[in-house]
Amino acid sequence: MANRLSAGTLGQLPPTVGAPRYDRAAVTPGIVHLGVGAFHRAHQAAFIDQCLADGQSGWAIIGASLRSPDTRDALAPQDGRYTLAVRDSDTERLDIIGSIQSLIVAPEDPEALLAALAAPSIRIVTLTVTEKAYLRNGDGALDLAHPDIVADLADRTRPRTMHGFIVEALLRRRAAGIAPFTVLSCDNLPANGRTAKRVLVDFATRIAPELGRFVDEHVACPSSMVDRIVPATTDEDRARVSASLGLEDAWPVVTEPFRQWVIEDDFPLGRPDWEKFGVTMVADVTPFEEMKLRLLNGAHSGIAYLGQLLGHATVADAMASPAIARFVAGLWRESIETLPPDAGLDPVPYTGELARRFSNTALRHRTAQIANDGSQKLPQRIVAPALERLAQGRGIAHLAFVAAAWIAALAARSGDTFTDPLDSQLAAPAANGAVGEIFDLTGFARGNPHREALQAQVEHWLKTIHAEGAEAALAILDREFAQ
Template structure:
């Protein structure tokens, strides 16, 4: 079968949407770090819309900081790929052309630095996931991390986002090229402020004058992103190829819903994203909190409760009445922690979430969501629980999510496959999760110490006690019994 490419676009079936612009006339205006399935289903789509509307100065140079897989799949296709939007009614396909080139930083870091220094590049975006921010237990940049230390010593052979961005700032300044804006699209609270703080810590460790340049010239707007993007399967590739009539090595599957809320601070310019559904705001914080606590928090709950209950997908787990009731209870605990004067509508939002979780077409695997729990739970669950405790509110459901994560980690290699999901702290937590000989309270105490959950918070002991009580029930009677205790209460 012929591969998807610029040359094969004209032969696609008439009902397949495709780039309605001359890709050869597009110039790069954005460098995206961490190109992967989510970026290709989210930010790249909004940019594709802008390109189709005639804003041809915003093509994307995508870069992977680790694996060459995306480049190897898409480069032979002229970086084209298809987006499959699925729900219970069927599937629609669209070929996306906004990514102009794909780089692999470990293979040639200089090429990425050259792209970051193009005068036409005005925005650097990131979806590198929480663990790539390389924070220590206190939430600061881990200056003792091997990759950070390498970047401080080898400016032209960077490995981290900090090394690449700071070196690019230095080079652009030396060449008289104006600064770019750095836009985080990761699921972190105040992601722009967080990235700015960490990047300044790196720049300060490298050169105080350079840190001052970063602080004075670079804007770091925060953003909130939301779209469910399950991992692509071979079945997806086969189905998409049959519909296109050409082979696509890496299509992306997603849901109809998509949301992007962005703080409107782009001194170097930006695409007219608002024309295509992006919400441009002064403060993204309230929207971000609602998403982290209601969507991401319930996603983690469904993942760990689902795995412990034998459910492979979100739709399967959410169709379990026990888990469905639990998620509603979790939302009831989280909603009071949201601001009531920011124009939010939590009830309407969870109504949309319910519809999304009920979508059987996505086949979003609980094991995929379960990855990196030690990095995700602080924002999604722990912060919410701490806020509820301060308010004098209940945390039964919130604490059970943390206990379920611990129980799922402990179950790997036993009731669950050993490699079903992973965590950046697996090596540090291996001894804690090695067996069930420790009392639940001891296990929870060690986990909180190693992960930094609620460090420095007066509410930490109360949260640990609640998590310990749930973990004890899970260990002795199972996840169903633990959920049942909430219904009884």
């Protein structure tokens, strides 16, 4: 295909494709986003695109990759534009998103990113850098021994981490008399705003205690909850979307119709009018966050590891298995009982919607993709609700089964099916079924009086999976709950 999607070829799009309804030359950046991946482009950037089309012209995005140039290399020839393909089982809608005004690859030009962050027009810095990029130790504080943190503290002019970039930019803004921007985490971890604040304060304090106090007292870090399923883009997706456009798009993103964004309303320098497009602004995001982490993300983890063990490549394939569908329903029953009953949540209809979303055959959401980084994800999704149930004297069979399936899947991997930050340490104990050693390495339930009970349940189900196979182990679990 000769022609590439770009500013100059928008007029060639077929009428069925939605194009940006605003003049890109008339908008200015108000947001820097760190971690320009598929999720950001399908979620936050899509909301901002609607805000720009609404005339909210001061909120375009400067996107920054902290590691790889891949997104910049794909989108720069397209003037930052890309296709958002919203797929249901039998329909697909294509829209061109133009809200990312420019792209920076931080390792290539750290000064360019620092300058962007320090600009007076930037009022919000958003993050989708994944859980592991917060670089926390087992106690949740900043890992001051991490090589990248050590390097950033030694040379603040060439940061490697989001901590280094944000704190150095705040220093520059302060020296220039510019108020601090708001740091808005959109990562899937509990209390993501408070988590971001803690590690940023830790980093700033190592530079100077007074700077740490400044960040703690003057930098707003609201928490947020994000929800939209965004599988990795495949070559098949690229070919299909490009054929529909009549133009080549090197990196479209594919997603589902559903989307959700709940944000704590704390933006001293102002914010977009997100509410016009379905964003929920709240005083406390915690109940919504817990419902999503435990019901959506927790079920995703269970599906991912069972899918890996039973040969189901995608979430939809796994949910088509009656055994896995029953397991997920049981997992939801356990997790729902840990949610606050007086927070205005409606978890039963929510799980009904999740079941429909998980069964969307148009989304090739790979179980291997979801299975990555289990040591970082399971504490919030599975371990925390399990410990709460144990404290209440309730059973945890389905929750413990997820942790056992994770360990079994670690041991059963071939090649680079999925990865974990602790791979080099987890390989031997996973192969040996050493659950206690794995709990020690990951910090699961560290210091909790119910650790032994949780560990015993995980050991029981891991032994059952090894002895009987994952499918038979699920049948045994079903029989226990049928009695």
